Amino acid sequence: RPAPAIIDRELVTEPVQTGTLAIDTLFPIGRGQRELIVGDRATGKTTIAVDAILAQKFNDMICVYVAIGQKTSSVQRVIETIRTRGNPDRCIIVVARPAEAPGLCWIAPFAAMSMAEYFRDRGQHALLVIDDLSKHAATHREVSLLTGRPPGREAYPGDIFYVHARLLERAAKLSAAKGGGSLTALPVAETEAGNLSAYIPTNLISITDGQIVLNRTLFDQGQKPAVDVGVSVSRVGGAAQSPILRSSVGTLRLDYAQFIELEAFTRFGGLPDTHVRQQLARGACIRAILRQGPHAPLDLLQEVALVTASQNGLLDGVAAKNIRTIQSGLGDYLRSNASEISTAIESSGVLSAEQKERFVECLRQYVEPRASAAS
Structure with a gap:
């Protein structure tokens, strides 16, 4: 059957909280969006997808x-992680092992998509992770060559683009007349030596509504998740971001991009002036809060608190290694000492001007003594 027609779709405006601060703040994903996760082998692609689950x-x-x-x-690691840290009663896992017949590996993502569509068409909301489409493309090439189809670029048959486009176009936010359900797709693709211009990554980038690009160099440097902010993009962006998070982020992405350029420039020597040193301190703080451990997704309150503290300069003087310690008890502290504001953030996502001032002051009272103790 065909994918939902354009007239049956609604605008993508509801956020999908992935729990990964670098994604929720810089490249927000909405319900009904298709966001590609792409990077070299063993750079944390599956970890980001599982954290979203x-x-x-x-x-x-x-x-x-x-x-x-x-x-x-x-x-098996994915299954155990979902069982111990997630909600396995609300998760379906479809597995096509390498030893399976090529036909079963080929049909696996379509079977999973049909299961997700079942819930979408009943007014519910589904999140589909396809891990990964590079291996699916290789299976499609295998089946096609076995059946005598002529090979094309990189020996892939010419219809591989059509196959993946027809699969991913089923991700959608349906209109109220069709039940208002949504299906969000997070396809994964693998690159070699960071080559995004290879055939399959190029195809998938053109099909999807944005891409989260993971960088091998950042990963080796310990910046995890290794999201490359210069190449990653979400074509829905702030339209699907939580209002309170969108207002808190402000110039975060611009500040971080400028920091990366300044850091590279100052490596060549010379003492930067006071303003540049402040930018470097703020950028180092942003990089520290974007660093996150695996399978420890943050909730909305924690994300808003960290971004607000960073944007108000509360973390500028804190060493990067101590920010993780400050972050660990932040959510519990706010729920105990600013319960009204915490409830407003988690429910309506809107704060008054007075509440914002009290929120910043509460963060200051939490951060300052711990920052001085850590230093």
Whole structure:
């Protein structure tokens, strides 16, 4: 059957909280969006996708994870993570092992998509992770060559673009007349040596509504998740971001991009002036709060608090290694000492001017003594 027609779709305006601060603040994803996760092998692509599943533990999204040709040990780790840290009762896992017949590996993402569509068409919300389409493309090439189809670029048959486009176009936010359900797709693709211009990554980038690009150099430097802010993009962006998070982010992305350029420039020597030193301190703070451990998604309150503290300069004098310690108890502190504001952030997502001032002051009271103790 065909994908939902354009007239049956609604604008993508509701956020999908992935629990990964670098994504929710810089490249927000909306319900009904298709956001590609792309990067070299072993750079944390599956970790980001699984964290997005874990972040749906207490909301109304049903998650479908499909593993195509993944190692059994890797799939087992994903299953155990979802069982121990997520909500396995609201998650479907589809597995096509490498030893399966090519036809079964080929049809696996379509089977998973049909399961996600079942919930979308009933007015519910689904999140589909396809891990990964590079292996699916290789399976499609295998089947096509076995059946005598002529090879094209990189020996892939010419219809591989059509196959993936027809699969991913089913992700949509339906209109109220069609039930108002949504299907959000997070396809994964693998690159070699960071080459985004390869055939399959190029195809998928043109099909999807943005891409989260993971950088091998950043990963090796310990910046995890290794999101490359210069190449990553979300074509829905702030339109689907939580209002309170959007107002808190402000110039975060611009500040971080400027910091990366300034840091590279100052490596060549010379003492920067006071203004540049302040920019470097703020950028180092942003980089520290964007660093996050695996399978520990943040909730909306924690994300808003960290971004607000950073943008108001509360963390500028704190060493990067101590920010993780300050971050650990922040959510519990705010729920205990600013319960009204915390409830407003988690429910309506809107704060009055007075509440914003009290929120910043509460953050200051939490951060300052801990920053001085840590230093």
